[in-house]
Amino acid sequence: MPTLSTVARLANVSVASASRVLNGIRTNPATLARVTEAAEAVGYVPNQAARTLRSRRTGQIAFAMPDVANPVYTTMVGSIQEVARARGWRLMLHSTGAEPEDELAMLRDLKHRYVDGLILASLHLTPEIVAELARAAAPVVVIGGATKDGCTDTVRANSRKGAGDAVRHLCALGRDRIALLNGPTHTTPGVARRLGYLDGLRSCGLERRDSLIEVATDFMIEPGRRAAELLLARERPDAIFCANDLLAIGALSALRDAGLDVPTDVALVGMDNIPLSALTWPSLTTVDLGSAERARIAAELLLERIESPEGETRLVGVEPRLVVRASSGVPA
Amino acid sequence: MPTLSTVARLANVSVASASRVLNGIRTNPATLARVTEAAEAVGYVPNQAARTLRSRRTGQIAFAMPDVANPVYTTMVGSIQEVARARGWRLMLHSTGAEPEDELAMLRDLKHRYVDGLILASLHLTPEIVAELARAAAPVVVIGGATKDGCTDTVRANSRKGAGDAVRHLCALGRDRIALLNGPTHTTPGVARRLGYLDGLRSCGLERRDSLIEVATDFMIEPGRRAAELLLARERPDAIFCANDLLAIGALSALRDAGLDVPTDVALVGMDNIPLSALTWPSLTTVDLGSAERARIAAELLLERIESPEGETRLVGVEPRLVVRASSGVPA
DNA sequence: ACGTTCTCAGCAATCGATTTCAATAGACGC
DNA sequence: GCGTCTATTGAAATCGATTGCTGAGAACGT
Numbered sequence: 001m002p003t004l005s006t007v008a009r010l011a012n013v014s015v016a017s018a019s020r021v022l023n024g025i026r027t028n029p030a031t032l033a034r035v036t037e038a039a040e041a042v043g044y045v046p047n048q049a050a051r052t053l054r055s056r057r058t059g060q061i062a063f064a065m066p067d068v069a070n071p072v073y074t075t076m077v078g079s080i081q082e083v084a085r086a087r088g089w090r091l092m093l094h095s096t097g098a099e100p101e102d103e104l105a106m107l108r109d110l111k112h113r114y115v116d117g118l119i120l121a122s123l124h125l126t127p128e129i130v131a132e133l134a135r136a137a138a139p140v141v142v143i144g145g146a147t148k149d150g151c152t153d154t155v156r157a158n159s160r161k162g163a164g165d166a167v168r169h170l171c172a173l174g175r176d177r178i179a180l181l182n183g184p185t186h187t188t189p190g191v192a193r194r195l196g197y198l199d200g201l202r203s204c205g206l207e208r209r210d211s212l213i214e215v216a217t218d219f220m221i222e223p224g225r226r227a228a229e230l231l232l233a234r235e236r237p238d239a240i241f242c243a244n245d246l247l248a249i250g251a252l253s254a255l256r257d258a259g260l261d262v263p264t265d266v267a268l269v270g271m272d273n274i275p276l277s278a279l280t281w282p283s284l285t286t287v288d289l290g291s292a293e294r295a296r297i298a299a300e301l302l303l304e305r306i307e308s309p310e311g312e313t314r315l316v317g318v319e320p321r322l323v324v325r326a327s328s329g330v331p332a
Numbered sequence: 333m334p335t336l337s338t339v340a341r342l343a344n345v346s347v348a349s350a351s352r353v354l355n356g357i358r359t360n361p362a363t364l365a366r367v368t369e370a371a372e373a374v375g376y377v378p379n380q381a382a383r384t385l386r387s388r389r390t391g392q393i394a395f396a397m398p399d400v401a402n403p404v405y406t407t408m409v410g411s412i413q414e415v416a417r418a419r420g421w422r423l424m425l426h427s428t429g430a431e432p433e434d435e436l437a438m439l440r441d442l443k444h445r446y447v448d449g450l451i452l453a454s455l456h457l458t459p460e461i462v463a464e465l466a467r468a469a470a471p472v473v474v475i476g477g478a479t480k481d482g483c484t485d486t487v488r489a490n491s492r493k494g495a496g497d498a499v500r501h502l503c504a505l506g507r508d509r510i511a512l513l514n515g516p517t518h519t520t521p522g523v524a525r526r527l528g529y530l531d532g533l534r535s536c537g538l539e540r541r542d543s544l545i546e547v548a549t550d551f552m553i554e555p556g557r558r559a560a561e562l563l564l565a566r567e568r569p570d571a572i573f574c575a576n577d578l579l580a581i582g583a584l585s586a587l588r589d590a591g592l593d594v595p596t597d598v599a600l601v602g603m604d605n606i607p608l609s610a611l612t613w614p615s616l617t618t619v620d621l622g623s624a625e626r627a628r629i630a631a632e633l634l635l636e637r638i639e640s641p642e643g644e645t646r647l648v649g650v651e652p653r654l655v656v657r658a659s660s661g662v663p664a
Numbered sequence: 665a666c667g668t669t670c671t672c673a674g675c676a677a678t679c680g681a682t683t684t685c686a687a688t689a690g691a692c693g694c
Numbered sequence: 695g696c697g698t699c700t701a702t703t704g705a706a707a708t709c710g711a712t713t714g715c716t717g718a719g720a721a722c723g724t
Contacts, residue, residue: 001443001469003709003710003711004710004711004712005710005711013673013674014673014674014675015674015710015711015712016673016674016675016676016712016713017672017673017674019711019712019713020672020673020712020713023712026671026672027671027672027673028671028672028673031672031673045443045444046444046710046711047385047444047445047709047710047711048381048384048444048445048446048711049381049382049384049385049390049445049446049709049710049711050381050385050679050709050710050711050712051710051711051712052380052381052679052711053379053381053382053385053678053679053680053681053709053710053711053712054678054679054710054711054712054713055679055711055712055713056679058381060446068400068406068409068410068425069403069406069407069410069607071401074400074401074406075401077400077427078400078401078427081427090446091426092424092425093400093424093425093426094423094425095409095410095413108377111333111377112377112378112379112380113379113380113381114380114381114392114422137333221607221608221611222607222611225611249611250611252613253611253613256613275401275553276553276608279553279554279557279581279582279585281584281585281588281613335679335680335681336680336681336682337680337681345703345704346703346704346705347680347681347682347704348682348683348703348704348705348706349702349703349704351681351682351683352682352683352702352703355682358701358702359702359703360701360702360703363702363703378680378681379679379680379681380681381679381680381681382679382680382681382682382709383680383681383682384681384709385679385680385681385682385708385709385710385711386680386681386682386683386708386709387681387682387683387709388709665724666723666724667722667723667724668721668722668723668724669720669721669722669723670719670720670721670722671718671719671720671721672717672718672719672720673716673717673718673719674715674716674717674718675714675715675716675717676713676714676715676716677712677713677714677715678711678712678713678714679710679711679712679713680709681708681709682707682708682709683706683707683708683709684705684706684707684708685704685705685706685707686703686704686705686706687702687703687704687705688701688702688703688704689700689701689702689703690699690700690701690702691698691699691700691701692697692698692699692700693696693697693698693699694695694696694697
């Protein structure tokens with residue numbers, strides 16, 4: 001395996017010069033040509049470990065997400081990869097399974113310096129995680145809730161407002177028994193969407209009824225189906241706002257099993273605008289929280305922060321956008 | 333940032349001894365205790381780059397897949413991560429976008445030695461890729477088609493047999509105008525599933541009719557919907573075998589738009605058994621190609637190969653399994 | 665013609681571990 | 695009591711790059 005000194009010897013220069021050429025540092029055109037040619041000739045590839053050891057830069061960033069199988073996060077992966085690739089960075093992906101311990105482990109692992117920065121998409125920032133964020137060994141950008149102390153760059157969606165918009169949309173269509181199918185309420189999105197739902201009810205002058213609120217065990221299809229079944233067993237809502245699209249797809253399945261038509265009997269609104277939501281039957285009205293954009297911004301923030309670790313931390317918000325489709329009852 | 337020599341100094345031993353303790357090499361219990369304690373006290377974390385540089389091991393493996401958004405691959409990610417984590421390896425994920433150039437780049441990048449091995453899930457092994465596989469700088473296990481020269485460990489599904497089974501299943505239910513909704517035919521799965529479909533027709537004594545075959549531009553939902561529309565515009569099949577579940581979900585949408593009932597008018601069978609296939613309406617009959625198991629085996633093969641680079645290359649096959657649900661017309 | 669500045673290349677230190685090799689000390693057999 | 699063997703340990707080399715410093719020579723100004 002050729003090393004830098006192989007190249008240097010062949011080009012008849014010192015390793016220092018060879019290194020400079022390969023790193024694009026100004027050199028005499030003649031040496032530049034000789035080194036380039038020699039490197040080409042022996043098929044030189046720099047050793048990443050040696051380079052990292054000396055320069056303290058890895059050229060890699062990591063993205064830690066709760067669940068690879070969730071389309072929201074795969075969308076984010078796409079955006080981040082785009083930014084990273086365009087700027088010559090390699091991207092590492094991690095699936096934490098939404099386990100706080102796993103997220104903690106990711107943050108602690110930054111000490112190993114195997115990446116130069118981390119984008120952490122978290123459903124719930126525990127106090128331990130916040131503490132670890134403050135002393136992280138490399139820059140971190142959080143996608144999700146903001147930390148109180150504000151000492152970490154953060155990109156967040158305004159899902160509270162989005163949830164409110166969804167409820168107001170349903171109300172404007174004449175629905176007045178609007179249920180909430182939420183995900184776990186100990187999570188940031190769970191809390192925000194519940195508040196948004198209540199905001200929405202209030203601004204429409206609707207009474208809040210706790211039996212119209214059901215909580216699924218996870219933000220996924222099957223839990224959504226089960227929670228919807230429980231809800232339907234005790235109530236007869238004329239609309240359901242689901243805290244995300246996967247839950248809504250589960251609810252769709254439960255409604256069908258119960259012989260209820262969407263949107264005639266029950267209007268349905270989801271949240272996230274995952275690709276699949278346009279292809280269900282009926283197609284799903286949803287609130288786009290700008291996942292792709294948030295991820296892109298997070299990646300850009302991270303790379304900037306890596307370039308210049310100092311400077312104000314930033315909190316960027318992305319505004320929600322209602323995407324009206326068939327499931328909420330608006331004619332095609 | 334504490335280094336090994338910090339620990340050694342504190343424990344009053346040489347760095348060599350400290351290194352031994354931290355690597356679990358037999359040492360005097362007294363030194364062991366002192367070093368462990370010192371490491372604990374200063375919060376020592378080994379520098380990955382230095383370790384890799386010297387020992388030529390990174391403790392990382394990579395998984396390159398065509399598309400993170402495809403549930404088949406996210407399933408694989410889960411299995412691989414499980415195996416990797418259990419054995420103390422870190423996993424890197426890459427989405428190649430099914431671009432041969434990206435897959436090539438992944439293989440070439442192995443020379444940087446930033447991982448100790450690669451699992452490559454490829455839809456189509458071009459001659460260039462096969463050539464690069466032969467001279468890869470680190471062990472590679474391929475999930476997908478086998479290389480002719482057989483000098484790379486491979487795990488593959490028998491989707492040809494699976495496709496045949498699907499067709500025979502449809503035939504046994506009395507269907508005799510069985511269409512094929514295939515993905516791109518320049519891919520390994522595209523070819524295999526087409527052959528399996530033809531096998532199936534033959535073994536049922538059915539005539540092959542080219543107008544019953546439609547090819548989508550990609551193995552995804554939306555292309556599936558469009559291809560199904562084209563098919564329905566010229567033919568009236570009583571069953572459609574789709575080359576994967578995403579295509580089948582697209583087809584489901586097209587059939588619904590065309591006012592055709594599944595399974596009464598048209599029976600539908602997919603392939604891959606993705607989680608979503610159990611939750612469509614009607615639920616989707618499909619052929620399980622053992623994605624999770626293939627990925628698990630691939631991970632195990634890779635780790636074994638890393639331990640002992642020599643030895644026969646292996647070709648492992650996983651057998652398909654028909655999963656009968658509602659869409660093929662069997663009563664619930 | 666001479667001092668000053670600038671460009672470029674090389675020497676050598678350095679990053680933080682692992683690993684080889686030799687030295688030491690104690691255990692043991694006879 | 696002496697030679698041999700074994701268990702530990704430390705010194706130093708090594709992995710393959712990057713980078714600070716130094717000096718040689720060219721370019722330039724006066």
